Amino acid sequence: MRKSAILSLFLIIATNLHAQYTETINSNRPGQSQGAFAVGTNVIQIETGPYFGSEEHTGLGTDTDIWGVDYQLRYGLLFENLELNLTGSFESQDIYRDFLGVTSESTIRNFKSNTIGAKYLIFDPHKSLKEDKPNLYSWKANQRFKWKTLIPAISIYAGANFSFGENPYLYEGEGKFSPKAAIITQNNWGRWVLVLNLIADKLSEDYRSYTGIITVTHTLTENMAIFGEYQGIKSDLYADDILRAGGAYLIGEDFQFDISGLVNFKDTPSKWQVAAGVSYRFDLHKVDEFLEESSEGNKRRQRSEELNKDEGDGVIDDDGGE
Template sequence: MSNKFLNRSTFVWLFVFAFSGIIQAQYNETIRTGRPGQSINPFTTGKGILQFQQGYVYDQEKADIDPNTLSFDRDGIAKNSTFENVIRYGIAENIEINAAVDYKWENWRYYSNLPNESTQSNYLSTFDFGARMHLVDQNKGVPDIAVQARLGMGQYFQNGEFEVKDVKITGAFAWQLTERNGLTVNIIPIIDIAGFESSKINYTLAYSYAITDKLGVFIENYGTIFLESDVNNGSYEDFRTYFDGGFSYLISNNVQLDILGGYGYNRPLVGTPIESYFVSAGISWRILTAK
């Protein structure tokens, strides 16, 4: 399966590189960033632009025993802190290389059947690297379109292992509805390579509104569709979804601040419902490294 996927991916990348010269310039007067929220926009940084997107996330997950089901999951409350980093660099006007590096502090406290037990850990939860290419400019009903591909090596660091875990292919679509309104959609197939998790598709749907030239607001729904949900094979979920929203503020053309909050309530096929709350604050900034 992985060889067939890689062969198809190679063909797609050759195709998009062949048409890369017809795309308009990607450099924008003001910074365009993937923060706040989970969606990425279909634009690249522009040639010679080095951009950083950094933030802190605090999330809390609570899992309660459901008396009507047989639980295979731990029950308790997890309080996590994550330092997020995305680094982007434009190697051509419509092509960038990028990486995501997240470090996580996790504190899980059990209760009910294990009232006195708790665990703590910290590890590099995400280490992805790849590239993004802007393919199509918006024209009438056709949105701006980009594709991004990344190799993921996160989470193995927790066990002292280092190997490619999955491949993430993001299709990013954006419609500028009016001068101040925008809609962004991401479709993200995630192909498991290591064989420890089922393949899945992430999605995002975000609406943004520019209150002023500096202040913006957004709301978003995002989630995961699990492609191999089968209790008999140890996969206990088929769908997971969350909602978030927040604000961004442009300090200058090259610096933006953001804040958001979100909520999710998800019930696996077997086990305990999981209720999630999270807040995040961050900064995006860029520098011109070459003319």
Template sequence: MKNVIFLVIFLASFQMLTAQYTEIINSKRPGFSESPYGVGTNVYQFETGMFYNSNNDKSLESYPKTLGGELFFRVGKFKERLEFNANVAYQRDEVKNPLGSNFHIKGISDLTVGAKYLVYQQEYKDKSKEIRSWKRRVAFDKKRLIPSVGVYGGVHLNFLGKDYKNDGMSYKGAVLLQNDFSDRLVLLTNLIADKITSEDKYYSYIVTMTYAINQNWSYFIENQGRYYNDFSPNYQFGTGVAYLVTENLQLDASARTNFFNDYSYLYATAGFSWRLDRHKDSFVYKNSPKETMSRRPNRKGFFSRLFKKKRN
């Protein structure tokens, strides 16, 4: 009873400044889309996995088979709304040779550094406290139709394998949207302009719907479309699952393909996400904003590739 009274007094005396940190790991995997929310200050997160791609594209420049691995590193610094990240991929491709046997190339195929910032965070009512009207308690909150908004900017560096080098650096920008339709159902929408300064520039969208089955399992479905310089489209569809092992460790697996008449492919990946959590929530006295304190947050835990549980 004393602990309950202390908790009530504590929450009444302080207000929380952070709304970015999640009590359990917030991973980009296994989908390709990205949430506008960062990992939180002093959180160091590693998201890695192996991928395999096989296609029957009949064009002369296609890669029939690809095997590789990638590492996505994320860290929160300076502000709760700000995240810095870096992605590196290494792969081995089978290259089609119309004059003889196929051959292979390998090396670092991608090295991108960037940052994202949460521009707008949508807030929702806590309807569990609505005791006067059952209808109001279960009614859909129309605010959930308005997404939280983030922006991303990145640079593709040219420190790549000799077979993957470009003419120079190129740039990537994105608008990241997230709708929390419920505590279990989340919609992510990414609008992307990639390799902006190169001849291979393209524009794309990614729409991902994620649903938490329970505290440990979630699954997603995803649609991605790309539009190149000649406005030729490329669409793909993916699905996968994630399993929360601990609050700091997630396992995942996914697959995706397309349904084109001229060719089709299968892309499969499996991996995990792990974070080193050094985050501390900051509080201030309501009547004395200059006085601050920090504490480790309570670990209540609910599975969240959904991709956050915001503190209000």
């Protein structure tokens, strides 16, 4: 297994494959950001896990115990650049209130969020930018920093939030359906990956929400990676600054396990949370799409075509069987 393929842990697309599909699972967990690349055509991917934590709000005098499960279902449709996904969470809150000496307890439990959407890769620098040819006369010129490596892959996302029935997580007057949009960028620099999400949420509501997420991922070994993440949230109802960190471990090509935690820096409310999860890929991908003008892509295409031809003709193995 090539080391570059392992870099597809959480958000990484192998930089020398020049295709959406990767040899190992490409998961958005355990962070909250989306990577710019899709899972690949005919790939079905499930990413889910439980979490628990606590929130303490000094202004309201509440102490809340929280547990829940978040989930994401991803599917590569029609061609490599397009992905459909369903993202959401189910959450339970046990709320203990002590206000002016009066104590009370209550519990709310429902789907905190559900969003169905589509992500489309509009720019891939590995496909759109020509690869630099080596300078045969200058070692220094070959080692010089290349500014175009700062140009990221770019995707756009459009989705719709939805809710059914009486949901306690909707604020008073909030509609059960609202649009969501995002711009997603991703830079791959060897063992390091930088992902940026700019999100505009609940665009049809009076209280819109704007979020920025920056995620940095670093591969430690062929099977292990760590990440750090900052999330800033701005709206008239709720604003916050959240830090996350954690790691993921790859088992085989289609299974990933992860752990993570978060904290924030305010007391209205202050919060902490820990989570664990898994990502599993049902790999129904049949044909890899490679960049024609890439020498590596042409080599992989040729190998793929030769393998398909041998399988179709029936190749005799060393033991004399087919």
